[in-house]
Amino acid sequence: MKTLSTLHGAVLASLLSSTALAAELTVPSGGSIQDVVNQAAPGDTILVEPGIYHQSVYVDKPRITLRGLRDGDNWALLDGEMKLNDGIIASGHSIVIDGFRVTGYKGNGIMTQGANNFEISNNYVEGAFYGIFPQFGRNGLVIGNTVTGAEDAGIYVGMSDNVDVIDNVAFGNVMGIEFENTRNALMAGNHVYDNAAGITLTLVPGLPVKDAYSQVIRDNRIIGNNHVNFAPASSIAAGVPSGTGILVVGPDNITIENNEIADNDNVGVFVADLITFGMDSDPKLDPYSDGVRVMGNTWRGNGENMNGMLAEMLAATGKTGIEVLAMGKGRDSCVLPGDGIDTLGTRRWQDCLGDNSVAGFATARLEGGAEEPEYTLEQKGRLTYLAVCTGCHAYDSVLHGPSMQSIQAIYDGDPSGMVGYITDPVRKREGFPEMPPQTYLGEETLDAIASYILEDLGK
Amino acid sequence: MRAWLLFLILAAPAMAEEITLSDTCPPSFQMLVDGTCELVTLYQFYDSPPQHGGLRARLDPPARRYTPQQIDLGRYLFFDPILSDGGDLSCASCHDPAQGFSDGKKRGIGAVELDRSTPTLWNVGFAQSLMWDGRTETLEAQALLPLLNPDEMAATVEGVETALNAAPGYVALFQIAFGAAPNIANTVIALAAFQSSLISLNSRYDRYAHGDATALNPQEIRGMNAFRGFVARCSQCHIPPLFTDFELAVVGAPADERGFADPGAGALSDDPARLGAFKTPTLRNITRTAPYFHAGQFDTLKGVVDFYNNTAGHAAPKGQDLRIHWHVHMTNGPKLSTATVADIIAFLAALEDENLMPERPAVLPSEPRP
Known part of the structure; x- marks a missing residue:
């Protein structure tokens, strides 16, 4: 019941903020998107008219929807002309980036950094280092995008949790779609073709997130990923063998089910350990992939034209045409015996059982989304006082600013007077630095701070 | 007593x-x-x-x-x-x-x-x-x-x-x-x-992060955008809010002024990937702590940013077989403009915050009493 009413409150709050307060702002063709982002308030939708935009866009506020309008082939086109660094970088939670064509950036096409509840949809990204790269996100959706020409992964989900990557097209990238050090993620309904490697699931060393697990790869078409690997020679991606359908290096609890895996020249699914790729330098990582389940996939023409590193590695075995290749000491992995596929290195693997199936797995996202922690007004007042105000004010002595006791005396019984000053401070006393305005904390928190200082502090 | x-x-x-x-x-x-x-x-x-x-x-x-x-x-x-x-x-x-x-x-x-x-x-x-x-x-x-x-x-x-x-x-x-x-x-x-108790998390950058869009000036915002962008990639290891990932990284630092090429974490391990590895330092109050790098190889922040920006991507001493971090060893280097380099340096100055500086004791307990 409690959960229900909380949810109710959250839904109501989001309705209120999106209907009562949200505005729709339009960027006229070729105008400055950043200017409109800067003016926008959380909850606003920014519509970008078709046209050419030689710009980078940065969004550092929550609940912004950035939508490119499209008129046939006429997109809202972000073009960095190989002069600009990144197309869009967003850090605000609940960001929506929809409907842009993005080309000509030296860095990434579309990136989120630390944004929870993100949605990246219906964009067409070409070139760039990573086409679409959500990083450090909890709860997100990447849907309906097309990515091509990325020097690393077309869609790269890095160090994120609870992410769905659904119904995208990735072709002509070094890697089509990658999950890196990501926990709880779904990749479904994507068409991944003509990349050097189709899908990569990795545990990369030397990153702050030390694990990767619980990923479902189902109902994708992974076809003819034989593109030459054009990653910069020094990058990790340069070590990815061309001709690989799905490459699994390090993560645990992976289900690869009901995919169409065809015409990948070296191998259909390659499960390797970090040691094979010289990526075992981080003692905090488990280098082996455990619990990899490969079942119910459709296979055709994989490993029929072996070349490069894998051909050399397997030359002694005389084997080609391998659907599933495994190396290293992973445990608890399985293939479905009824699938009748050629495997190599799976001696330690078991037979998958029917109840291993995740065919009905619909989403890895969190029900209701990731929420900000909730604090009472009393907590907001007290904690923000400690986090911010105490940097300059001590209770009973002079620090950088006057003592809180002397401030209590001035505003006794007048919290709104105090909020007024905090919002728009002026220098009142000789010998003290001018206080910066604290408006950004928001009205509610400022009220809470004032009542905490005047009613509770030191009492 | x-x-x-x-x-x-x-x-x-x-x-x-x-x-x-x-x-x-x-x-x-x-x-x-x-x-x-x-x-x-x-x-x-x-x-x-x-x-x-x-x-x-x-x-x-x-x-x-x-x-x-x-x-x-x-x-x-x-x-x-x-x-x-x-x-x-x-x-x-x-x-x-x-x-x-x-x-x-x-x-x-x-x-x-x-x-x-x-x-x-x-x-x-x-x-x-x-x-x-x-x-x-x-x-x-x-x-x-x-x-x-x-x-x-x-x-x-x-x-x-x-x-x-x-x-x-x-x-x-x-x-x-x-x-x-x-x-x-x-x-x-x-x-x-x-x-x-030595905490520095209330810089102008932090005010910006918490929602005060006016806390950084336009140049600092440009610098922040370059800092977190994927050409410079600074924030990939200097991850906010602490501006470090506490990881060991091989960036191919030059030898020190004596010509000594410090093996770093390589001295503690047989792993060739550890040779020349040093911990990512925080950038909090970085303007206060010149010279930079593990042996003060760079006198200024500009020297540091130029090091990462040059076309070699690193300055590894000859003869040291280093496995340079993938974010550093770019084939062509980031090639940021002089203006962008200046922007990044301006942004780094916005990480200054020494409000919680502790007081130096006027008298020490070990000092003789009258």
Whole structure:
């Protein structure tokens, strides 16, 4: 019941903020998107008219929807002309980036950094280092995008949790779609073709997130990923063998089910350990992939034209045409015996059982989304006082600013007077630095701070 | 002893006051019911898994907590040369608060000149990996390293314990803080406690992160955008809000001014990937701690940014077979414009915040009493 009413409150709050307060702002063709982002308030939708935009866009506020309008082939086109660094970088939670064509950036096409509840949809990204790269996100959706020409992964989900990557097209990238050090993620309904490697699931060393697990790869078409690997020679991606359908290096609890895996020249699914790729330098990582389940996939023409590193590695075995290749000491992995596929290195693997199936797995996202922690007004007042105000004010002595006791005396019984000053401070006393305005904390928190200082502090 | 203290209190109240330990937590810390102090920052208002970065990443307060008395005792010890063998070096001799808790030197000078520079101590309470080569994981364990290193403070366990027990003021203070006489174990706890209070999370950058769009000027915002973008990639290792990932990274630093190519963490491991690896330093208050890198190879921040920006991507000494970090060893280097380099440097200055600078003790407990 409690959960229900909380949810109710959250839904109501989001309705209120999106209907009562949200505005729709339009960027006229070729105008400055950043200017409109800067003016926008959380909850606003920014519509970008078709046209050419030689710009980078940065969004550092929550609940912004950035939508490119499209008129046939006429997109809202972000073009960095190989002069600009990144197309869009967003850090605000609940960001929506929809409907842009993005080309000509030296860095990434579309990136989120630390944004929870993100949605990246219906964009067409070409070139760039990573086409679409959500990083450090909890709860997100990447849907309906097309990515091509990325020097690393077309869609790269890095160090994120609870992410769905659904119904995208990735072709002509070094890697089509990658999950890196990501926990709880779904990749479904994507068409991944003509990349050097189709899908990569990795545990990369030397990153702050030390694990990767619980990923479902189902109902994708992974076809003819034989593109030459054009990653910069020094990058990790340069070590990815061309001709690989799905490459699994390090993560645990992976289900690869009901995919169409065809015409990948070296191998259909390659499960390797970090040691094979010289990526075992981080003692905090488990280098082996455990619990990899490969079942119910459709296979055709994989490993029929072996070349490069894998051909050399397997030359002694005389084997080609391998659907599933495994190396290293992973445990608890399985293939479905009824699938009748050629495997190599799976001696330690078991037979998958029917109840291993995740065919009905619909989403890895969190029900209701990731929420900000909730604090009472009393907590907001007290904690923000400690986090911010105490940097300059001590209770009973002079620090950088006057003592809180002397401030209590001035505003006794007048919290709104105090909020007024905090919002728009002026220098009142000789010998003290001018206080910066604290408006950004928001009205509610400022009220809470004032009542905490005047009613509770030191009492 | 107690009678002597009582005499002091009666005879010289001012002096007695100076050696009392604070019973309140430092600014930005709240006292919990167990009597320990817990840091409060606006970053705990956010929700993300512990290792995540980004502008509004959650940052939980350090798990190790200390009492106000332990923190304050640590402050006295930190500034007190009694800890060194010769009685002439305190922690603060090298970790000078006025120089960003570093020393302004290329390489630190203890009993002799050292191979590596003195790292800052701002936000060190969050560190999961300490020393340039990440050899230790707790501040308590770390404190023993410079203390007992013959090249640094050159002390011995016995020497420290004897000196503290013989010093006029310390026995009573240790009783207050620990209920025990001074020993090496509680000495390093007190030092860790004090260092954990060195917090810098209220810079103009932080105000921007918390929603004040006016806190950074246009140049600083351009610099931040380059910093976090995927051409420069600075924020991939200098991850906000702490502006480090505490990881070891091989960036191909040049040899030091003596021509010495420090193996870094490679000296502690057979793993060839560790050769030349050093811990990513925080960039908090980075403007205060020139020169930069593990042996002060760069005098200015511009030197550092140019190093990462040049077309070679690194400056690894010839003959060192390094596995350069993939974010550094770009085929062509980021090739940022001169203006963008200046923007990044301007942004780094927006990370300055020394509001919570602790007070240097006017009198030390080891000093003779009248």
